[in-house]
Amino acid sequence: MxxxxxxxxxxxxxxxxxxxxxxxxxxxxxxxxxxxxxxxxxxxxxxxxxxxxxxxxxxxxxxxxxxxxxxxxxxxxxxxxxxxxxxxxxxxxxxxxxxxxxxYIHGEPLFSFIQRRGKEWLGILMLQLLRDLSVLHREGWVFGDLKPDNLLVEGAPPKMRWLDVGGTTVIGRSVKEFTEFFDRGYWGLGSRVAEPSYDLFSTAMIIINAAYPKRFDRPKENSEAYLMNKIDSSSILKPYRTILRKALTGKYQHALDMRNELFTLLQEDNPKSTARVKTTSRVTTRKQSKKTKNHKRTRWVETVLLFALILTIYTLYLVGYGF
Amino acid sequence: MKKGTLRQILLITDGCSNQGEDPVAMAALAREYGMTVNVIGVLEENERTDGLKEIENIALSGGGIHQLVYARQLSHTVQMVTRKAMTQTIQGFIHKELQTILGSDKEIEDLPPEKRGQVVEVVDDLGETMDLEVLILIDTSASMQHKLPTVEDALLDLSISLHSRIGQNEYSLYAFPGRKKQVERLMDWTPQMKDIHKIFPKLSSGGVTPTGPALKEAIDAYQKKRSKRGMLEDDGFIEESGS
Missing domain, CATH: 3.30.200.20 (Phosphorylase Kinase; domain 1)
Structure with missing residues (x-):
């Protein structure tokens, strides 16, 4: 233009x-x-x-x-x-x-924040975004033009803020303002009807954009396979594979569904806990896996501390020996 | 309640007309019939077009919007121009209504900011729910040939946007110059645009650019459509907006 x-x-x-x-x-x-x-x-x-x-x-x-x-x-x-x-x-x-x-939101652009503070923030900030989206959707709105340019990270503790809400549309109407890379219509993967899954597609594309800062154009055909291929060839994206695929193909009806799965994913360290997660209900799983995670972390911290202590003593011993 | 139908002619071209009636005059005529003429000029990278003035004038006298774009930005532009033109037409109508209420010298801007929100809601609402008819005129002269795949993409993209609306849509597609005559109909009125990829590869282009006759044909096509439908239907207020 x-x-x-x-x-x-x-x-x-x-x-x-x-x-x-x-x-x-x-x-x-x-x-x-x-x-x-x-x-x-x-x-x-x-x-x-x-x-x-x-x-x-x-x-x-x-x-x-x-x-x-x-x-x-x-x-x-x-x-x-x-x-x-x-x-x-x-x-x-x-x-x-x-x-x-x-x-005036005095924040830092999403990707520059992640670059500065570490890529583990990507998942965490997406959790925040999905929670806010679920509130917005509950109020009967869809964000529409969701993209990194419209997101800032503000304050301590870091919090994701929305900058430009000009594309926000009443659910059931058509999204008028969008950016091609984040628009499922552009990728041939859905309509521009304002529904929660429209925003969740854009959320997935934001995550993909984090791994491909320069973005890329759509292929002539079969966008889904093309996007999945992009995901598989990035070490940042691979862990998110299942969630991204579901978001890209409109499998999530609610932001909270996507959020819960992302949350579970971020908590998981080994495949064993995944198996257990599936059998129990969602709310309890979350608490449980949080607990296991905490346990795990305490144990891990203990090991490290112990090792550090031994190393220190050993060093002292060596130094002492040197004298 | 029937809200009426918005009628648009969308002209996609890359330059000056060189045959037949003056397209600016034809656009003015279309406006008299209650249609809006929007023009999108498709440019080459680093190209300066001589058709610029004509593109602008056609849209001006057709009561529509014009936009110059490079081929790669076409998709986004086509849907945006169509949308904007709809809003503009609806605003024109609302504007008239407001004047009858507030007095002839009053505009939306004369309302205090708090009141404007309600007017905007009405415009948004109509833009979402009104039926829309778009007659698309594609310049297929030689210089447009390699841009046609992009035009096809843009039209599919337009249909995605329009079909996401609540209101009904109908499209019709014409190319100029045609193989045998100045203007050739590629697709009669249809609510679906998905079959256009079957039509597009068949396009063969000639050297002349009969933009005026193409617009005239578009007006005729709209007239025929109306007479077919008969006088039973009330087509609503938008028809008045050109007079």
């Missing part, structure tokens, strides 16, 4: 004061945070402290995003999108730019 016409509001310079026409609040621009499909997001200073301000051109699409943000802000007990403050119009040089103000 050529963006020249779309992003006329893209260059609000440092220090510019944006004053709302309706609510008369003032926001002083500090820097540009990013370009979305429908506008540009800036970091700004206000009476509330640092906030993110999205300045757009099209009132209807900005209002549409505001609708979603308002809905998400209403969800109790879970933080889904960025917190919404207000919407207003900014008039400058005779032109009217709709804008809205939301919470």
């Amino acid at each position: 050529t963006d020249s016409s779309k992003n006329q509001a893209a260059n609000v310079s440092y220090g510019t004061k944006i004053r709302g026409k309706w609510n008369n609040e003032c926001y002083q621009i500090e820097k540009r945070l990013g370009n979305g499909a429908l506008g540009t997001v800036y970091l700004a200073n206000s009476r509330k402290g640092h906030v993110a301000v999205k300045v757009g051109n099209d009132t209807m699409s900005i209002s549409s995003e505001v609708n979603v943000l308002k809905q998400l802000s209403k969800v109790q007990g879970s933080v889904l999108g960025p917190f919404f403050y207000e919407m207003d119009d900014w008039e400058v040089n005779g032109k009217r730019h709709p804008f809205y103000v939301m919470e």
Whole structure:
């Protein structure tokens, strides 16, 4: 897409004061945070402290995003999108730019975080994502345009946050905003009807993207075999094989199903516990395997400590002997 | 309640017309009939097209949207342009309704931000549930030949998006120039686009680009479809939006 016409509001310079026409609040621009499909997001200073301000051109699409943000802000007990403050119009040089103000999420892009902190974070953050998705789905929404670019890791303890909720769609309707690599329609593996499995496909593609940072194009035919081949040729992805396949082919109806299986997978160290997991019910399994895992870890820690102690004594002995 | 049908002509081309009626005039005519003409210009990498102005003008006078893209971005663009054009048409209608309520000089922007949300919901709702008819005109002149596989992909992609909607869809496909005449029908009205791969390899291209006659044929096709359906059905409000 050529963006020249779309992003006329893209260059609000440092220090510019944006004053709302309706609510008369003032926001002083500090820097540009990013370009979305429908506008540009800036970091700004206000009476509330640092906030993110999205300045757009099209009132209807900005209002549409505001609708979603308002809905998400209403969800109790879970933080889904960025917190919404207000919407207003900014008039400058005779032109009217709709804008809205939301919470500034001071986080790190998903993949850069994983790269810095270690790949074990991938699974953990995906657990978080799937739990949040299950809440969103329960509220009757599908994220739609789920991709690493829309995810940030914030704070300590690290928490996955959603940045751009513009693609969020009511379940049963059609997803309008998507990114090809993460869109099951593009891969010929399903429709664009907003249903939980649409997001779960994208989640699987995020995991695949973690192993293939440059992404790749679809093949002429048989996408499923092609994707499975990509999974099998990556050491990062291989452990997730079964889960990824099920997500890619729409076998999970609920985010929690996928989450539980991912959780079990992350806990498992040997094949024996898998066999046991299958016979018991899900909730108890989770607790049990957690316990076994803890036991295992304690035992392992003990061994290491003991070994370290012996090594230290031995070293002391050697050193002592040297003297 | 019958919500009416949106009628679009989607023109996919890569350059200037050089035969027959002025396509800009034909697009204006189509608009009079209540159709929207959208134009997608398919470019080569690093190509500067001379057809740019014409593409823009056809869409402008046809009340639609135009977009220039490189072939590899076509899929995403075709579905997006179709969507955007639907929204635009619906917005046009809502806009009129608002003016009758709020006064002739009022626009959506004159509503306080809190009230706009409701208008947006109505537009979203109609875009999701209204029936849609898309007549696709494909330029098959020589320079388009190697882009046709991409066009095919893009149309399949369009059908995935549209079929995910709640409303009904119908498609019809025409190529210009045709083998024997200026414009050739490849596919009559059908709710399914899945068979187009059977049609596409058969396309043979000529040297001329009769864009105007193709648009004229599209208008005729819509007229025939309407008369076939007879006067029994009320086709709703969108027809008015061009007048």
